[in-house]
Amino acid sequence: MELVPFIARYTKLPVKSIQNTIALLNEDCTVPFISRYRKERTGNLDEVHIGHIVTHKLQYETLEKRRSTILKSLEEYNVLTRDLQTKISQATTLSLLEDLYLPFRKKRKTKAEVAKNNGLEGLAKIIMAQNTENLDAIAPKFFNKAVLNSAQAFEGARHIIAEWINERSDIRSLIRFQLNRYALLSTKLVSSKKNEEKAQKYRDYFDWSEPLSKCPSHRLLAILRAENEGFIRTKLEIDQDKVFYQIEEKLVFRNNACSSQIKIAIQDAYKRLLFPSLSNETFKNAKEKADEAAIAVFSKNLKQLLLGAPLGEKPIMAIDPGFRTGCKLVCLNERGDLEHNETIYPNAPQNDRKGAMKKISSLADAYKIEAIAIGNGTASRETEQLIKQLQFRNPVEVYVVSEAGASIYSASKIARDEFPNYDVTVRGAVSIGRRLADPLAELVKLDPKSIGVGQYQHDVDQESLKRSLDAVVESCVNFVGVNINTASVPLLSHVSGLGPKLAENIVNYRNQNGAFSNREEIQKVPRLGSKAFEQGAAFLRIKGGNNPLDDSAVHPESYSIVQKMAKDNQMAITELIGNKEVLQKIDLKAYCTENVGLPTLKDIIGELEKPGLDLREKAKVFTFNENIRSITDIREGQLLPGIVNNITNFGCFVDLGIKESGLIHISQLSDTFVKDVNEHVTLHQQVIVKVLEVDIDRKRIQLALYK
Numbered sequence: 001m002e003l004v005p006f007i008a009r010y011t012k013l014p015v016k017s018i019q020n021t022i023a024l025l026n027e028d029c030t031v032p033f034i035s036r037y038r039k040e041r042t043g044n045l046d047e048v049h050i051g052h053i054v055t056h057k058l059q060y061e062t063l064e065k066r067r068s069t070i071l072k073s074l075e076e077y078n079v080l081t082r083d084l085q086t087k088i089s090q091a092t093t094l095s096l097l098e099d100l101y102l103p104f105r106k107k108r109k110t111k112a113e114v115a116k117n118n119g120l121e122g123l124a125k126i127i128m129a130q131n132t133e134n135l136d137a138i139a140p141k142f143f144n145k146a147v148l149n150s151a152q153a154f155e156g157a158r159h160i161i162a163e164w165i166n167e168r169s170d171i172r173s174l175i176r177f178q179l180n181r182y183a184l185l186s187t188k189l190v191s192s193k194k195n196e197e198k199a200q201k202y203r204d205y206f207d208w209s210e211p212l213s214k215c216p217s218h219r220l221l222a223i224l225r226a227e228n229e230g231f232i233r234t235k236l237e238i239d240q241d242k243v244f245y246q247i248e249e250k251l252v253f254r255n256n257a258c259s260s261q262i263k264i265a266i267q268d269a270y271k272r273l274l275f276p277s278l279s280n281e282t283f284k285n286a287k288e289k290a291d292e293a294a295i296a297v298f299s300k301n302l303k304q305l306l307l308g309a310p311l312g313e314k315p316i317m318a319i320d321p322g323f324r325t326g327c328k329l330v331c332l333n334e335r336g337d338l339e340h341n342e343t344i345y346p347n348a349p350q351n352d353r354k355g356a357m358k359k360i361s362s363l364a365d366a367y368k369i370e371a372i373a374i375g376n377g378t379a380s381r382e383t384e385q386l387i388k389q390l391q392f393r394n395p396v397e398v399y400v401v402s403e404a405g406a407s408i409y410s411a412s413k414i415a416r417d418e419f420p421n422y423d424v425t426v427r428g429a430v431s432i433g434r435r436l437a438d439p440l441a442e443l444v445k446l447d448p449k450s451i452g453v454g455q456y457q458h459d460v461d462q463e464s465l466k467r468s469l470d471a472v473v474e475s476c477v478n479f480v481g482v483n484i485n486t487a488s489v490p491l492l493s494h495v496s497g498l499g500p501k502l503a504e505n506i507v508n509y510r511n512q513n514g515a516f517s518n519r520e521e522i523q524k525v526p527r528l529g530s531k532a533f534e535q536g537a538a539f540l541r542i543k544g545g546n547n548p549l550d551d552s553a554v555h556p557e558s559y560s561i562v563q564k565m566a567k568d569n570q571m572a573i574t575e576l577i578g579n580k581e582v583l584q585k586i587d588l589k590a591y592c593t594e595n596v597g598l599p600t601l602k603d604i605i606g607e608l609e610k611p612g613l614d615l616r617e618k619a620k621v622f623t624f625n626e627n628i629r630s631i632t633d634i635r636e637g638q639l640l641p642g643i644v645n646n647i648t649n650f651g652c653f654v655d656l657g658i659k660e661s662g663l664i665h666i667s668q669l670s671d672t673f674v675k676d677v678n679e680h681v682t683l684h685q686q687v688i689v690k691v692l693e694v695d696i697d698r699k700r701i702q703l704a705l706y707k
Helices: 003-011 015-026 031-037 047-077 082-090 094-104 111-117 121-129 135-142 150-166 169-182 197-205 217-228 240-251 257-306 353-366 380-388 406-410 413-418 424-437 439-443 462-480 489-493 500-513 519-524 530-539 556-568 598-609
Strands: 184-189 207-211 232-237 316-320 327-332 338-344 371-375 397-401 639-648 651-655 662-665 686-695 700-705
Touching (some): 015 031, 015 047, 031 530, 047 094, 082 094, 111 121, 111 150, 121 257, 135 150, 150 169, 150 257, 197 217, 257 439, 257 639, 316 353, 316 424, 327 353, 327 424, 353 380, 380 397, 424 439, 439 462, 519 530, 530 556
Antiparallel strands (some): 184 232, 316 327, 327 338, 639 651, 639 686, 686 700
C-alpha cells in the first residue's frame, strides 16, 4: 500500500488534502505554519488533522523500513517466493509482517531444531498428512542413536509440528483475536509485600480481575506500576479449550493415531509457544494504547497550562514562602527583570511578622508593585494571610501561583545563564513571579514532565511522550505569538522554523544591534535563511515598530493584499486596522488569487480587526477558605472553593489550599453521563466543590463538582 492510501485509511481525510500536506511536510514546513498559512493547499485542515497525518506518516515509514529489511533477509536466505513476496508487500501491520517472517528467522537451538537434527522431520510430515493408522509400525524407521524408542520419536515429531503451528500466521491471528476481544486480566498480591506501607496505595489491586479490553488506561498503568514495584503479579487468560477446538478445525481432518498426536502438539504449541508470545504482545499493545491515552491527557493538560491566563506586563513582587529558611522575596519590573531580592521571616520559628509586613509595604511602594505572586508550596497559606492584612498605598492584587517545576528550573542551565550571580532560591522566586506575568514564556523553560499535570507520565513510553509534548509546546507558542524584542532563547526556540541555534542568534543580534524595528530586519540575523523566515516571521511580533502589520499574525507574504485593501478603500493601513465597519464590508472574493483563497482572507480580516490581541484570558484573583489549613479541617458536606490542578481520564484533582488535593471522580462531575472530563472542567478553573468523603489515614478527599 502506498503512503497516501495508508494515511487515508486511518484518518478518513480527503486524498488531495493528504497529498498536499505531505508535500508541505517534505518541504520542511512546520505544522503551525501549514495549518495557519497554507489552508488553501490542505483544504483547511487544522493542527489536529495535520498531526494525525504526521503520526501515520511516521508509522508508514517504520512499516516500510521493516518490510524492506525482511525482504532483503529473505532474498539473502534464498527463500523469497513470488507468493511470499506478495503477502509481505500487502501486509499493513508490523505484527502481520513479523508473522510472515517468523518461519524464516534465525532461531536459537529449539526443541524442534533438535528433533530435525535427529531426523524426525519426515515422521512429523507423515503425522500431519494423517494418512496412516499404524504409526507404531512407522516409528522404528526413525530410530537412531539419539532416538531410542517410539515415545522419543513421537515427542520429537510433535515438537516439530508445534513449531509449524506456531509459525502459521492464520493461527496466530486467531489467538490474537481471542486475546484482544476476550482476555481476562487478573492480579494477585505478592503475600510478602502485604504489610508494606507503600503497597497500601495499590490495595485495590491485591485481588482484581476484569476484561483487558475494558480496563481503562489509568487502571492498567496503575496495575503495571504495582507489578513493576513487586507488589502484585498479573496474569492474562482466555478460554484455551475454545482455542484448541478452533486450531483443531484448521489442522485435524481425520480421527486416527495421527490426529491424536496433532492434538497433543496443538496444546504444546499453544502453552509453550503461542500463548506466551502473543499474550506478551497483547500486553504490550494494551500498554501502548494506555500510553497513548495517558499522553493525550498530559498533552491536553499541558496545553491548558501553557495557555493559562497571564497578568501581563506589570511590576510584580514574588514570594517563595517557607518556615525555617524564611520567605525569599523578589521585585520584578514590567519586563520581568530582577530589581531587588531579600529574605523575610514572618513564619515560625522566627515569627518576625512586623518586620516582614514593614518590608513588604516599603518595597511595594518603592517598586510600584501592582501584584504579588505567592508560591503554593510550604507556608503558602500563612504567607498569603499575612499579606492580606496589609494596607497598601496603591491597589495590589494577590495571587497564589503553582510552584510545580520551579525548583527544577532554578537549578537548570537556563536559570544559571539568566541569573549567574544569584542562588537557586532567588531564581525560584523570580520564576514564580514571571509565571504570573506570562505562564507560557516561563513554563517553556521547563521539561514538561516536571510540571506534573498528567497521569503516570513516568510510566509511559518516554520517546512518544516527548514527541507529543514538544508538539504541544510548539503549538501553544505559535498560537500566542512571540514578542521578538523581549522573548528569551527558550521561548524563541519553539517558534516555527527556528530552533535553539537560530533563537540564540536572534538574541545575540538583538543585544548587539538593539530592538528589531520591522520584520524585514529579522532576515539579517546570521544563518536565518529564507525558509526559516517564511516559517517563523508571522509568529514573531514587533510592538511599536514602523509597520503596524508586524504586530499581527498577518504573514509578510500577504502584506500586499492588505495594502491593496487599504488603497481600494482610500485609507492608510493604520486607518484600516481596527476599523470593523470597513473591514466587514470588504468583498473578499475580489482579493482571491491562485494561491490565496477565502480561508486565508478571512483570517487576515479577523487579525486586522484585533491586531496583536492576546487570545488568552486575563489572570483572576482567587481566595481559598481561610478556615481550611489541613485535611483534618475538612468535613463531609462542606462547600469549598478550589482550583483544578490536574485532569485525568477518571476525573480531576482540585487544590483546596492544603497539601492534599481532592478528587472529583468523573461520575461526580455531572448528573448525566460524562464521556470527557475536559468537557466539564479546565486546568486552573476556579470551582466550588462539595466534600463527599474524607479518608485521613489514606489522605484522600472525595469531592463532587458543585458549580
